[in-house]
Amino acid sequence: xxxxxxxxxxxxxxxxxxxxxxxxxxxxxxxxxxxxxxxxxxxxxxxxxxxxxxxxxxxxxxxxxxxxxxxxxxxxxxxxxxxxxxxxxxxxxxxxxxxxxxxxxxxxxxxxxxxxxxxxxxxxxxxxxxxxx
Amino acid sequence: xxxxxxxxxxxxxxxxxxxxxxxxxxxxxxxxxxxxxxxxxxxxxxxxxxxxxxxxxxxxxxxxxxxxxxxxxxxxxxxxxxxxxxxxxxxxxxxxxxxxxxxxxxxxxxxxxxxxxxxxxxxxxxxxxxxxx
DNA sequence: ATATCTCTTAGACTGCGTCTAACTATCTAC
DNA sequence: GTAGATAGTTAGACGCAGTCTAAGAGATAT
Numbered sequence: 605x606x607x608x609x610x611x612x613x614x615x616x617x618x619x620x621x622x623x624x625x626x627x628x629x630x631x632x633x634x635x636x637x638x639x640x641x642x643x644x645x646x647x648x649x650x651x652x653x654x655x656x657x658x659x660x661x662x663x664x665x666x667x668x669x670x671x672x673x674x675x676x677x678x679x680x681x682x683x684x685x686x687x688x689x690x691x692x693x694x695x696x697x698x699x700x701x702x703x704x705x706x707x708x709x710x711x712x713x714x715x716x717x718x719x720x721x722x723x724x725x726x727x728x729x730x731x732x733x734x735x736x737x
Numbered sequence: 738x739x740x741x742x743x744x745x746x747x748x749x750x751x752x753x754x755x756x757x758x759x760x761x762x763x764x765x766x767x768x769x770x771x772x773x774x775x776x777x778x779x780x781x782x783x784x785x786x787x788x789x790x791x792x793x794x795x796x797x798x799x800x801x802x803x804x805x806x807x808x809x810x811x812x813x814x815x816x817x818x819x820x821x822x823x824x825x826x827x828x829x830x831x832x833x834x835x836x837x838x839x840x841x842x843x844x845x846x847x848x849x850x851x852x853x854x855x856x857x858x859x860x861x862x863x864x865x866x867x868x869x870x
Numbered sequence: 871a872t873a874t875c876t877c878t879t880a881g882a883c884t885g886c887g888t889c890t891a892a893c894t895a896t897c898t899a900c
Numbered sequence: 901g902t903a904g905a906t907a908g909t910t911a912g913a914c915g916c917a918g919t920c921t922a923a924g925a926g927a928t929a930t
Binding site for chain 2: 677678679681682695696698701709710711712713714715716721722723724725726727728729730731732733734735736
Binding site for chain 2: 917920
């Protein structure tokens with residue numbers, strides 16, 4: 605995605621396109637790597653050194669709020685970002701530590717028992733295992 | 738579990754019962770808190786200051802190898818220990834930010850399509866929503 | 871008793887996340 | 901157009917989780 609396209613995309617989501625935000629968006633909206641916030645920060649810093657950690661974290665949270673990104677909370681205190689906001693699941697390769705998308709249609713989830721006091725809005729499934737070579 | 742019982746248990750699993758190992762076992766084999774290795778270390782240090790971090794980590798790994806504990810890898814770089822693990826899912830309360838256990842039997846996951854090159858060992862489902870008062 | 875093997879130590883290092891106080895840029899009201 | 905308010909950014913400190921290493925203490929075997 606080139607620079608003006610990123611700017612238009614941000615503006616279309618009511619996000620003021622500061623230089624830092626454009627730099628962060630330019631990377632994170634195009635990657636298939638499922639990076640953590642820290643990984644985004646370090647990567648963007650290479651080409652745009654004047655981005656602070658706090659800005660990277662704030663910006664990613666903002667993008668999630670505005671629907672540009674999806675946040676995948678793998679564990680309390682460890683989240684990962686995904687520009688694919690269409691519904692899908694995830695596979696976590698426990699050997700390599702890599703994360704892959706799994707089509708939404710690859711599995712179904714059925715609520716069997718009743719969870720009377722829980723109002724479920726969203727179901728996210730994380731498969732863990734290893735990848736056969 | 739009292740001290741001699743811990744010693745017997747360790748010996749029954751072919752683990753030499755050093756003072757550090759007994760202290761660690763005394764806590765982690767009795768807790769229901771699903772602590773991380775760091776949490777175990779800090780907790781044990783309170784009553785037994787002469788335990789180093791490396792020893793806590795080494796000892797927990799040893800206990801897992803010997804079948805005394807189960808290690809739950811929640812994400813790459815974040816594991817949790819459980820002396821008596823029952824599989825369960827999680828419900829994330831988006832209002833309060835709290836996490837609740839959901840019984841394993843409350844839902845079923847069916848793999849519909851085929852994922853030929855993925856060897857799935859574990860399926861974890863995160864339900865998101867709000868808790869009805 | 872000595873040589874070997876096992877166990878433990880302190881501390882340095884990385885990754886990830888959160889927070890704050892101060893600074894700059896942008897917008898709005900007048 | 902300037903003043904004040906709001907929005908955005910910064911560096912750095914802090915906490916938690918995990919890994920590693922060099923060195924030494926302790927147990928075991930012969």
